[in-house]
Amino acid sequence: MSSAETEAAADFVAPGAARDWRGLRRALPLGLLLAVAFVIVPLAGTDYWFNAILIPFLIMALAGLGLNLLMGYAGQASLGTGAFMATGAYATYNLLLRLPDIPLPISLVLGGLIAGAVGVVVGLPSLRIKGFYLLASTLAAQFLLEWIFNQYGWFSNYSTSSSISAPKLAILGQDLSSPVGRYLMTLTAVVAIAAVAARLVKSQTGRAWSAVRDMDTAAAVIGVPVARSKLSAFFVGAAVCGVAGALWAFAYLGTVDARSFGLDRSFQVMFIIIVGGMGSIAGNFIGSAFIVLLPILLSQVSDRLFGGTVDAGQLANLQRIAFGALIIWFLIKEPAGLAALAERGWRRLRPSGTAGPERGSRPGNTGKIF
Template identity: 45%
Template sequence: MLYREAGQFKTSYTADMAIFPIRQDRIALILLLLFAFVGIPLLAHFQLWPLGSDYMLRAILIPFLILSLAAIGVNILVGYCGQISLGSGAFMAIGAYSAYKFGTGVHIPLEFLGTEIRIAPLPVLPSILLGGLMSAIVGILFGIPSLRIKGLYLAVATLAAQFFFDWVFLRVKWFTNYAPSGSIAAPDLHFFGYFVHSPIERYLLCLVFVTVFALIAKNLVRGNIGRQWMAIRDMDIAAELMGIRPLYAKLTAFAVSSFIVGVAGALWAFIYLGAWEPLAFSIDRSLQLLFMVIIGGLGSILGSFLGAAFILILPILLDQVPHAFGVPVSVETVSHLVFIVTGALICYLLIVEPHGFARLWSIAKEKLRLWPFPY
């Protein structure tokens, strides 16, 4: 009744190729963005429910946004291009550590050449983007094996990236500016002379990054390059016969994916954690991102958000339920229960809907079109 596209005529090619062709979708998206950009900061500013304290912003929304961004990156590689990657944590780490190095000044002594490379500390925004770029370069390097190996074998190759970079950031002291403990603290967040400090500002900063990259990603996957990725995913031999170069398609997927994941890693380190060690980007993080993508929906930008919300927020929520209702159970029982319930829910969801939340969402939309007379 409400969600029906009858009567919306497209009179130009531009309208036909619009990112959201249905008017209701556009309105919903604008409302959502308005709420995210204006509503939430207003609620937080006036400390209204449910944003009475910074907890919601700092411990839920900021990590949710950053992990959604990382999930979008992983989804491009795994969901759109079909290259299974277990190295996303490593690419986040590369983004974080490169951004840190660019933000605090790079100094490479080349004594055997009698020279040195010195780059003065860069502002935060270029540092984060350069962090993403470094991650993209490494992503291309580790993507080269994907031209010869496929499926689970490729997953093992990306796993190697994960362990290699864990090792590098633990052992090569240059990356941590010779900090005695190996833990490093992010530089202050100055953007164009403005000091991003309060939770609301940090939230908005993350939101800007996520919105921009989500839009870029959405447009990429609708376009030429995205179609190449999907062709490779669906059947690489057929794609090659149709004139798609696997080298170009696969490596661009690795590059774009690692770039976005790298930026997310830099944000995770700079905005959420503040100080970090390689353990923050361990194999657990890679698996977490992969689960987000699988549960959210492979090959869907929206699915990345839904998956991130499910994997990140559900355990936190379950963790607080017994306490909020005054049930006296010890913390270890609760944390074991969280594991059990989350695991069971994941199994249940994948049995009921193997294509993830994104598929559920599109089924709901189909039903809404026919509502109230579904058949």
């Protein structure tokens, strides 16, 4: 992974002698982070940390990445994230069930590709409508797909309860059902997909996505295939969300349950990318940390401070209020998301570093260009 990432980073900086050195300097903190995540954390982490914190954090960051590719990079608003995740989960479940000879990683990838194909269909209205209207059409897809998975028993193998237990997780005979095994499987998938995404957004494809987002009429006029770019963004975004959904079902919950992929999930993922930063890969992880981990932190802190003295239900409400207030405060501090805030802080720490792109303005355009 880190070689692909390094190359992607090196592609971005000016060509010349400084290229290798700068690429290395950029890759170093990331390499350290990965070493900690792959080596130190599995040794030091507890089951509680894996099950309740790290696995959901990673999977929601991945779902955020999927939506960010679609919405943050390509500018196509979607509330279908939950449906894409459900599609990935049910597709992977059925592949594992009906084609048990296919190894787990391949089933995950195929499940993602099936979610991507569904994403293309859901994205078809984007060829005619945009903005809030597109959002409404993806909302329809969210409800429709949720309903289909509940309505037709084939998807859940005619299980009597609406949730079905996931098959045993194993790669090459290696059992992965322990918390640390599921953590490592999730981490590997998330890192691999993030590396591909980081490369993709800096490629011709990613540039075409951003062109469509910033000014679609001009994009068509200068030769960017707008329709194809929109649909490819729906494909890739939905595929990544699909893998996230499959991991949510298999590595986190242990069951496939349509109720965990409802509209609430779509909103949660959207908040992750808004808080983390649209058009940023790192922003998904920061946003996921904020949305998934902060409530846990708040409840721990408030239990310590007020445990016993304040009514428990009251306390839960207070936590939600504090959570909402923090989101508002951060968005006022930095409308472009926590990733931009972190980048500014980073640059202030290292004034010698290359100036990254300013992320001052928000997506969306004024419309009139002629």
